[in-house]
Amino acid sequence: MAVNRVAVIAGGDLTDTELDLIRTGTNFIITADAGAMQLEKAGIIPDLAVGDFDTTGISYMDRLRKKGVPVLSLPEEKAVTDMHFALSCAVERKPDEILILGAMGGARFDHTMANVGLLEWLDEQGIKAVIIHRTNRIRLMSGPGKMTFTSIDFKYVSLLPVSKIVSGIRTDGLKYKLAGESLYRGDTRGISNELVKVPAVVNIQEGICLVVESRDRIGE
Structure with a gap:
């Protein structure tokens, strides 16, 4: 069964692997501000572009419109970020999953943190949503819930509590096994577990946590 997947692209750099995901694995592409410029470099035309375009310059909107791209212009002073608004547009399409790219690694750490926080929203x-950027893949898990890992492309798995306590954690296929235990926000016990087999599984009973899959190098 085909997955209804919407890609939302911010202005950060994109790898060839991420560009392939956009080309082949999505049904609809939305860019936030300078995300459209990143796609243009790769010869990809978005289905919708949103933002205040303070990064690219206002004239860039006309350039997009001439290419037939619908543009939603936002005021510079607003209550949400361009990315938040773009994700709102994605949610309206009722996708099975949202793929978020170009949302990490920029100069503005506050925007990076806000983008990660939008996973909870x-x-x-x-x-369901996932942030992918070079050496990391980030998802959010809320209990009761289960997450399955089917490849070892990202061999490290970290569980970072968002709620004060994440309890009833059970793992299978990870090097450091958890058997009904709890993790606490601000503690580092859940960092850098490792996949030892696939499929691997993490279950949680209560709470909310970020699941961060990592690798040290691209193509590791």
Whole structure:
């Protein structure tokens, strides 16, 4: 069965692997501000571009419109970020999953943190989402819940509590096994577990945590 996947692209750098995901693995592409410029370099035309375009310059909107791209212009002073608004547009399409790219690694750490925080907002909307950037893949898990890992492309798995306590954690296929235990926000016990087999599984009973899959190098 085909997955209804929407890609939302911010202005960060994109790898060839990420560009392939956009070309072959998505049904609809939305860019936030300079995300459209990143796609243009790769010869990809978005289905919708949103933002205040303070990064690219206002004239860039006309360039997109001439290419037939629908543009939603946002004021520079607003209550949400361009990325948040773009994700709102993605949610309206009722996707099975939202793929978020170009959202990490920029000069503005506050925007990076805000983008990661939006995973919780998406979870509240009932939407699965994943942030992918070079050496990391980030998802949010809320209990009771189960997450399965089917490849070892990202061999390290870290569980970072968002709620004060994440309890009833059970793992299978990870080097350091958890058997009904708890992790606490601010503690580092859940960092850098490792996949030893696939499929591997993490279950949690209560709480909310970020699941960060990592590798030290691209193509490791």
